[in-house]
Amino acid sequence: MLDIRLIREQPDFVKSRIATRGGDDAAKIDEVLRVDATRRKAETALQQLNGDRKRLSKEIGGKRARGEASDELETRVREVGDQISLLNEQTSAADEEQKRLLLQIPNLPHANAPVGKDASENPVVRSWGEKPALSGTVLDHLALGTQLKLFDLERAAKLSGSGFICFTGAGARLERALINFMLDLHTREHGYLEISPPFLVRRECMIGTTQLPKFEEDMYGLENGELFLAPTAEVPVTNFHREEILGPAELPKKFVAYTPCFRREAGSAGRETRGIIRVHQFDKVELVKITAPENSYAEHESLTANAERVLQLLGLHYRVIELCTGDLGFGGAKTYDIEVWSPGQNAYLEVSSCTNFEEFQARRMNLRFKDADGKNRFCHTLNGSGLALPRLFAALIETYQQPDGSVRIPEKLQPHFGAAEIR
RNA sequence: GGUGAGGUGGCUGAGUGGUCGAAAGCAGCGCUUUGCUAAAGCGCCGUACUCCAAAAGGGUACCGAGGGUUCGAAUCCCUCCCUCACCGCCA
Incomplete structure (x- = not known):
């Protein structure tokens, strides 16, 4: 606001x-x-x-x-x-x-945000690693996952309809290993406080983080109209301190949370719907920061770096792009997208969107802090995935597939997964 | 789900129809006293909106939220939310 x-x-x-x-x-x-x-x-x-x-x-x-x-x-x-x-x-x-x-007027883009009309004009900021040189037939995650019985989309559809995943066996374990790997990284090495929030949130919270009123059709709401299934942990975690005045020494607040995320993805049928790239329910580890205005851009850089670290440790090639003004989300002032390379799709997949909302969300949720002069001011809020699971999962098994159809597990993930390969 | 008690300023807590934005205490800030610490005394000490070109300074609203009664509501009535206690049910 x-x-x-x-x-x-x-x-x-x-x-x-x-x-x-x-x-x-x-x-x-x-x-x-x-x-x-x-x-x-x-x-x-x-x-x-x-x-x-x-x-x-x-x-x-x-x-x-x-x-x-x-x-x-x-x-x-x-x-x-x-x-x-x-x-x-x-x-x-x-x-x-x-x-x-x-509530319907979007945030002002940051003064230095690249001006452009749509996603085609997002500049690439940097990239890390290289596309893997795969020998033999390159399988996509759908073929690999089916072959190795990592997930079962047909049966998931039987349970919940199209657009749902049911992980099985080693796939379920890999999903869990990735979640734990990321939570451990962000809490132990990056200093985030782990939060395990409710998945159902009130309408006010959805307004606070800008999902409502504009995007109600993309959300799953309960019959009574009051509670919604959170589309991202951003909602419960950023709203954690809503209506509060934080003390001057409390900032920045750094939270990490694993939650499932629920999205209708209305109107997206036919687009990226193959496999597990775009689904109605997916797991995600989310990073959230509440900062003083003076520091929010420095914190934005470090938050993005913290998310990138996941891909670096897993040895996955990625690039970082900055969203141009035409592609920027409703509440964002500045956003970096992290895109992991998917050999199977032969494309980069968005696995994180790191955004500084400045005081746009804080105003909506009346989230303030007392500055050194004792004045109450709005905080800045930031968030970014660290990271979104299904696409990470897909890129990982595609990147580490072996000519014999097995999948190697990156060394750093092995302690969490408990094995060096899936076959 | 049922019954009961309760939600007042940063905190504790008084206030049951008028002069109450709200006593008192604590915490905080400033000053005085003091060799230092401590203590004591005095003063200040909520938020939002709004008026004024601005400052100075006014004004209005806010005692969980929303309605109602009244000339007038923190105070009476209704609805809702939340907290606590006990009971029931349940992973």
Whole structure:
């Protein structure tokens, strides 16, 4: 959520910055400004009347205490009261309308974000390792997984429909090993606090981290409309401190959480739907930071580096791209995507999206900290996968496949997996 | 799921219709006293919105949330949320 004051004071700046995203949000800015003016006018009048009532009511109290008549005053206050309830309705209506509009205006991209219209214009920031030189027939993860009985998609469909995975045997163990490997890395070597949060979250939390109100159709909600299946651990973990004022020494907060993630992926049928690349439920280890504004960009770099470390230790080739303004998510100010190389797809697969939201989410969830001067200010929030499992799983077995159809387990993962190969 | 108790400022805690944004204590900040520490005394010490070009300074709202009664609500009524205790059910 943007600061209404910023919009009010620098509407052209806000419009031009948001325009780089490519949407047509200028109209929303004008609308919110119009509502804001109405709201403030009504509010000022309301405050005036409230003051009148307060004063007159006290007078009545005084008169009564002295045994004097107060009928005339009471009539007057009653009239003021009627005006107040009228204005009250106008004010709260304008207030709600303003809030509703503000929730739909995206964040301003960072000043240095590369300007571009869509994913095709995302610059590559760096890459690590090289594409593996595989000999013989290169199998994709679907063929490998089926052959080695690592997962069973047909039976998963029998249980839950298409777009679900059921890991089996060594596949289930590999999934679990990867989760533990990543959690251990981030907690022991990168200093994150492990959180195991609820998977069902309230509507307010979904609003706080910007999944709602705009993307409700992509979310799984429960019948009562109140609880949602979290689409990422970002939601419960970032909201962990919602409505709080953190002490000056508490920042930065660094959390890591493993959770399943639930997504409808509405409208994505036919796109990347083969295999386990895009599914309705998947496991993910998520990194979340809550920082002071001054440090958020440094923390953004280190968070991205922490996520990259997973791929480095597993020896998987990847590249890091920065999202251009046209491809940036709704709440993000700056985002790096980490893409792992998939020999089977002959393509890079997104396994992490590391984003600095600045105070956009913090404003929505009223998450603040007390700075050195004792002033309450909004925190900055960041998150990134560290990493998303199915695609990592796919890239790993594809990269480490052997000519005889077996899969080698990278050395660093062997202690967690308990074996050196799958065959 | 049932019954009961309760939700007040950073914390503890008073306040059952008017002068209460809210006593008191603790913590915090400033000053005085003091050889240092300690102690004592005095003062300050919530948030949001809004008015004013800005500052200074006003104003309004907020005592879990939302409605209601009333000239006037922290205080009375209703609904909801949450916490605690006990009972029931259950992995």
